Amino acid sequence: MSLSECSRISPAELEARLRLHRLPEVGPRRYYTLFNAFGSASSALSAPASAWRSLGLPAVCAEARRSVEVRDGASAALRWLEGCNQHLLLHDQPDYPALLAELSDAPPLLFVAGAPSILEKPQLAMVGSRRASRPGLDTASAFSRALAGAGFVITSGLALGIDGAAHQAALDIGGQTVGVLGTGLQKLYPQRHRALADAMIHGAGAVVSEFPLDAGPQAANFPRRNRIISGLSLGVLVVEASVASGSLITARLAAEQGREVYAMPGSIHHPGARGCHQLIRDGATLVETVEHILEGLRGWRSMPISTAQTLTPSCHPLVQLLLAAPCTSEALVNASGWDLPRLLATLTELELAGHVVLEGGRWFARAS
Numbered sequence: 001m002s003l004s005e006c007s008r009i010s011p012a013e014l015e016a017r018l019r020l021h022r023l024p025e026v027g028p029r030r031y032y033t034l035f036n037a038f039g040s041a042s043s044a045l046s047a048p049a050s051a052w053r054s055l056g057l058p059a060v061c062a063e064a065r066r067s068v069e070v071r072d073g074a075s076a077a078l079r080w081l082e083g084c085n086q087h088l089l090l091h092d093q094p095d096y097p098a099l100l101a102e103l104s105d106a107p108p109l110l111f112v113a114g115a116p117s118i119l120e121k122p123q124l125a126m127v128g129s130r131r132a133s134r135p136g137l138d139t140a141s142a143f144s145r146a147l148a149g150a151g152f153v154i155t156s157g158l159a160l161g162i163d164g165a166a167h168q169a170a171l172d173i174g175g176q177t178v179g180v181l182g183t184g185l186q187k188l189y190p191q192r193h194r195a196l197a198d199a200m201i202h203g204a205g206a207v208v209s210e211f212p213l214d215a216g217p218q219a220a221n222f223p224r225r226n227r228i229i230s231g232l233s234l235g236v237l238v239v240e241a242s243v244a245s246g247s248l249i250t251a252r253l254a255a256e257q258g259r260e261v262y263a264m265p266g267s268i269h270h271p272g273a274r275g276c277h278q279l280i281r282d283g284a285t286l287v288e289t290v291e292h293i294l295e296g297l298r299g300w301r302s303m304p305i306s307t308a309q310t311l312t313p314s315c316h317p318l319v320q321l322l323l324a325a326p327c328t329s330e331a332l333v334n335a336s337g338w339d340l341p342r343l344l345a346t347l348t349e350l351e352l353a354g355h356v357v358l359e360g361g362r363w364f365a366r367a368s
Helices: 004-008 013-023 028-037 040-048 049-054 059-066 068-080 118-119 134-149 162-172 191-202 221-231 247-256 271-281 290-294 318-322 330-335 338-350
Strands: 086-090 109-114 122-125 153-156 177-180 206-209 236-238 262-263 354-360 362-365
Touching: 013 028, 013 040, 013 068, 013 109, 013 177, 028 040, 028 049, 040 247, 049 059, 059 068, 059 086, 086 118, 109 118, 118 206, 122 134, 122 162, 122 221, 122 247, 122 362, 134 153, 134 162, 134 247, 134 290, 134 338, 153 162, 162 177, 162 191, 177 191, 191 206, 221 247, 236 247, 247 262, 247 271, 262 290, 271 330, 290 338, 318 338, 318 354, 318 362, 338 354
Parallel strands: 122 153, 122 236, 153 177, 177 206, 236 262
Antiparallel strands: 086 109, 109 206, 354 362
């Protein structure tokens, strides 16, 4: 909700929630302990310190309640909410994402830059290595285009590597994508993805964070945000990951949350494949095509994914058009008469099969 939409609760209660959220050592579980014990954030902040101690909270939490820094941070957040496309979702309000609300440690406050309504749409998370190989990045892009073309929102963590490739590919075809930060929205990390984040915010996507707006990068917060990536999603696809990758944390959380877990195999000699192989041994669905993901989620699909496998590559109509001349996606729509989502999904299948390639914004047929 924007500031105007926050009228469902009183201004004093909204400010109290923002203050409670900023207190040191008050994470989601302690926030809910206080909220449930006192009935509101306002009542919690005005309760005696002894009452907080009786709930098992450390003294540092209660002592910071009247901190100038905490008050100023809450005031700054209220001013931020006055801006365009800047929202705050609260755990007990009707616009809070339903899937995320299932978590026992769901964020009590979720800052959103962009379109908050996107968080209620069916999402698939794509995660993987920050130091991904070129084939891994290409595969992530291809799958993201196909999944976004099939009507899914692509959700990831805006990190370098697989995350960034997945976000960008969804945007490239006019799809929707959500980035979940491990920092506050005003301290985006990595800064290299500033332009990507802006494109998501202004392109019917969203960037979200549970952390205070001015929270900088801290190592512990990046694994913590992974539960939100999986919690928002119907399933998680791990494209390329070592056994020490944070992507495996996301996959484990997804399994614990009852979400689908998909993993893409790779070479036994490639360290970046070992994490995926471990997930497959642990029961994740082995994925070689987009259809392997969608076959378990048919109720969520908005369109058939492809006709690429029903024709031999040489006689496929799209390949025939590209053999005549390389084309952009838009030119292929005009030449083929296909709608864009169907076209992009089919091109992705052909790309994964090695029959076409996207270079410099144009599709080329590969010699067979």
